[in-house]
Amino acid sequence: AQRVTQPEKLLSVFKGAPVELKCNYSYSGSPELFWYVQYSRQRLQLLLRHISRESIKGFTADLNKGETSFHLKKPFAQEEDSAMYYCALLPGAQKLVFGQGTRLTINP
């Protein structure tokens, strides 16, 4: 079965501290993985995708096929990073499979 697991529903860190949001997936094929972010009162928007291997707003994510993980990391959290983060899998077919999401709160 295709599944995405985000084990932390809530994550709270202090400004300037490192952040890691965990994501594990279950899929037998070659996955396309994404991180979407939803800021307060805004629509869901793409943060990054593993194919592009780029850093957006200081965030990076590395696909680890051995551990079937796609954790999102940022070395120094900023208050504007507070948001809901969703990991999503595009398992060959067209529909995205989302995790439950992690609410990240950055404390001043």
Place this chain on the structure above:
Amino acid sequence: DTGVSQDPRHKITKRGQNVTFRCDPISEHNRLYWYRQTLGQGPEFLTYFQNEAQLEKSRLLSDRFSAERPKGSFSTLEIQRTEQGDSAMYLCASSTRTSEGETQYFGPGTRLLVL
């Protein structure tokens, strides 16, 4: 704003009534998706169109739900005989496949409350 738009943004209805939502995708995108999101959950896939053809429907989509995309442009999602369990955020997304893969862009959603 050239992004995905949805109308209405909010809908309150009584159980048993019919409701219809509209989605206008990004103009050059040939793929259009509907997702449903309930409190505390990530979005769940409902159905998908490529141009005007509805190619896949989730088993979440009961017979009371119907979606159309006439002429491959905007799409409508209708829920007949609404139930309280239909209360959710209904999200629309559009995409096109490029050499770099596919990225789905989401609309703001329609929040449905069934009383």
